[in-house]
Amino acid sequence: MEGYTFSTDVRVRFADTDAQGIAHNASYLVWFEVARVEYLRAYAGGYQALRDLGIEALVLESFCRYVVPARFDDELRLHARCVDLRGARFRYEYAIVRADGVLMAEGFTAHACVDAVTFKPTRVPGWLADAIGSAESSSAPEASST
Numbered sequence: 001m002e003g004y005t006f007s008t009d010v011r012v013r014f015a016d017t018d019a020q021g022i023a024h025n026a027s028y029l030v031w032f033e034v035a036r037v038e039y040l041r042a043y044a045g046g047y048q049a050l051r052d053l054g055i056e057a058l059v060l061e062s063f064c065r066y067v068v069p070a071r072f073d074d075e076l077r078l079h080a081r082c083v084d085l086r087g088a089r090f091r092y093e094y095a096i097v098r099a100d101g102v103l104m105a106e107g108f109t110a111h112a113c114v115d116a117v118t119f120k121p122t123r124v125p126g127w128l129a130d131a132i133g134s135a136e137s138s139s140a141p142e143a144s145s146t
Contacts, residue, residue: 001095004079005135008038012074023070028105029062032094035078036109039092044131053125054116060089064107068098075099082132088112088121090132 001007016027040047050057070076079095089112096104113122124132 001077001079001097004081004093004095005138006035006039006042006081007077007079008035010034010076010078012070012072012076014072016070017072021072023072023074025064025066027070028064028066028096028107029109031076031078031096032062032064032080032092032107032109035080035094036092038078039080039082039135043135044128050113050125050128051116055113055122055125056116056119057090057111057113058119059109060112061110062107063109064105066105068102068104070096070098070104074104076104082136085124085129085132088114088123090124 010031012023012027016023016030018024037047040050047057075098077097077099079097081093082090083093084091089110091108091110093106093108095106098104113124114120115122
């Protein structure tokens with residue numbers, strides 16, 4: 001999907017759905033997290049690298065616009081990009097697309113880095129800002145983790 005630097009695939013599990021076989025609205029936020037964690041693994045050594053430095057990246061806000069319901073066993077591609085990195089804050093944007101190209105949902109999560117002990121805001125580490133900057137400025141086709 002144009003404008004997104006990363007994608008990874010998931011299949012809608014039965015556990016993700018309600019009695020009608022439609023993905024529960026909360027599943028989309030879980031899929032956002034899957035995309036975010038895999039993005040960090042691909043470009044910045046993983047979320048654990050932040051935690052090893054005593055830094056947590058808290059979710060401050062999340063938003064999802066549901067377009068078409070995902071159903072049990074749908075194959076989905078989760079697209080992600082990291083934008084608006086300033087000081088301690090950054091934002092991920094997402095698009096969830098079914099294997100046939102239909103946009104299922106889109107949204108964002110806003111984050112802040114904090115000290116893991118004090119929970120006081122702390123600047124995004126330089127190495128992470130550099131990795132994100134490099135990933136987002138890349139003109140290469142989007143990375144994919146399947």
